[in-house]
Amino acid sequence: MRDVSEKQAADDKVAVVIVAAGRGARAGQANGPKQYQQIGGGAVIARTLGAFLMHPKIGPVVVAIHADDSALFRRAAGANADRVVAVTGGTSRQESVRLGLLALRSNAPGRVLIHDAARPFVDAELIDRTIAAIGERQGALPALPVADTLKRETAEGMIGETVSRAGLYAAQTPQGFPFWPILAAHEKAHHLGKADFTDDAAIAEWAHIPVKIVPGSPDNVKLTWARDIAMADQRLSSAPRFPDIRTGNGYDVHAFEPGDHVTLCGVAIPHDRKLSGHSDADVGLHALTDALLATCGAGDIGTHFPPSDPQWKGAASRIFVEHAAKLVRARGGRIANADITLICEAPRVGPHREAMTETLSAILRISLDRISIKATTNEKLGFVGREEGIAAIATASVVFPGNIPE
Incomplete structure (x- = not known):
């Protein structure tokens, strides 16, 4: 029963x-x-x-x-x-x-x-x-x-x-x-x-x-x-008709733990600590995965990759983004742009922005000018300000086939 x-x-x-x-x-x-x-x-x-x-x-x-x-x-x-x-x-x-x-x-x-x-x-x-x-x-x-x-x-x-x-x-x-x-x-x-x-x-x-x-x-x-x-x-x-353009948002946060590097937007950055998580804890790519899934009502990252599943232990987060992008394309969607904001006091993101952009361009199969990666601090406020972890916000826009009637 x-x-x-x-x-x-x-x-x-x-x-x-x-x-x-x-x-x-x-x-x-x-x-x-x-x-x-x-x-x-x-x-x-x-x-x-x-x-x-x-x-x-x-x-x-x-x-x-x-x-x-x-x-x-x-x-x-x-x-x-x-x-x-x-x-x-x-x-x-x-x-x-x-x-x-x-x-x-x-x-x-x-x-x-x-x-x-x-x-x-x-x-x-x-x-x-x-x-x-x-x-x-x-x-x-x-x-x-x-x-x-x-x-x-x-x-x-x-x-x-x-x-x-x-x-x-x-x-x-x-x-x-x-x-x-x-x-x-x-x-x-x-x-x-x-x-x-x-x-x-x-x-x-x-x-x-x-x-x-x-x-x-x-x-x-x-x-x-x-x-x-x-x-x-x-x-x-x-x-009269309008194009079917959808926008999705994603947010993620991970705490620090002992280690020697962090992975952000698919790029390993030397650091005195690493981010804690079941996978590689890439907050940028986790947030982007949720943003892409949101454009086609496909749930969130935990729906597709539950942290209780041992097969995702230590997995590269690009797998999650590639899966979300595949779902979008299966529904006829075309990814128009991706925008990620990383919120942290350290490490510095600027020197690695170009590598991150190129990595995302390859994952999403869109041109470099359709990708934006930004970083900001939290002005020493909250858990980010105390350097206890890193947060990320992502936005993705997708154009789907057909039009929406006025």
């Missing part, structure tokens, strides 16, 4: 299954399936993936794709292809969802969102509303009240009656559910040969899983027809 902390960690995870195995014939096949067509300079599916991968509450993401689309998917998703699990979908949306859910079973989340790849305008607020409404035995469905007058047609193509709009809603995705109940519902429907459900809320209703309606978004349109693709492209191309 799992302990309480393990169970809580599983229950807190929110996974996503994105359905992208359809052929999208109604949108026209001249440019390929609709999920891979271009809107605003990028593939539809790339924008959909980005909305979930950038959301802080989202854990694993599974994408169900057509058996013939592996190369197409990797091209469209770019660096994000390595951040998701791609599985071969089925011949229907329902079967693709079931296969996507099965891919999560070995590391089961507490909750799961199921979303159509062809809804690229899903936003963080809608994702938040849906997640918040998922209960232990309750699903969540974003939906909009039906605004148009509804007519029922006769066999002869005439109006038979006007249908009341009262209580009628148009369903959207992502639809959210507790993981095990919705997987069980899909498996039961599969084994009974029931394959006529048009969405997951319908399967939940059939399986007696209550589903709460939450406010949908009028922007969260599903791209179905070729005209929808054209309008989405026009919407993105004409909207």
Whole structure:
């Protein structure tokens, strides 16, 4: 049996299954399936993936794709292809969802969102509303009240009656559910040969899983027809936009202990003491690691390199920075600059600044003019002023792909 902390960690995870195995014939096949067509300079599916991968509450993401689309998917998703699990979908949306859910079973989340790849305008607020409404035995469905007058047609193509709009809603995705109940519902429907459900809320209703309606978004349109693709492209191309530039900060401090040198920004500097730490205690690089991780919401240095792990004892801190830079690049980020301030009374940093800058340039793979290393004292105040240790503050700026709408 799992302990309480393990169970809580599983229950807190929110996974996503994105359905992208359809052929999208109604949108026209001249440019390929609709999920891979271009809107605003990028593939539809790339924008959909980005909305979930950038959301802080989202854990694993599974994408169900057509058996013939592996190369197409990797091209469209770019660096994000390595951040998701791609599985071969089925011949229907329902079967693709079931296969996507099965891919999560070995590391089961507490909750799961199921979303159509062809809804690229899903936003963080809608994702938040849906997640918040998922209960232990309750699903969540974003939906909009039906605004148009509804007519029922006769066999002869005439109006038979006007249908009341009262209580009628148009369903959207992502639809959210507790993981095990919705997987069980899909498996039961599969084994009974029931394959006529048009969405997951319908399967939940059939399986007696209550589903709460939450406010949908009028922007969260599903791209179905070729005209929808054209309008989405026009919407993105004409909207005022700003570059996606993110800034992260980091801070670290280490105390002195007996030794003959300190390591600062990757450079060994002779000194009458050294810095105490599990690794080489390079405060400058530790602070920079946290700053880089902050630009993509990837936690902090302790998350990736816990001091309780013996493999990092005495490790060179450049390993930590290289790891953080790799995570940034995996998310499509380009490091624009790094700024480090070392706060100490001694040793003198100035004579070593050039070597530090060159070291960081090699680690980050950016030019020297994009790196700033400064030093200051603490005017004899506090633990730094008493020469009990060294502190460092770091700032990193990263440019990520795509733009942020105004």
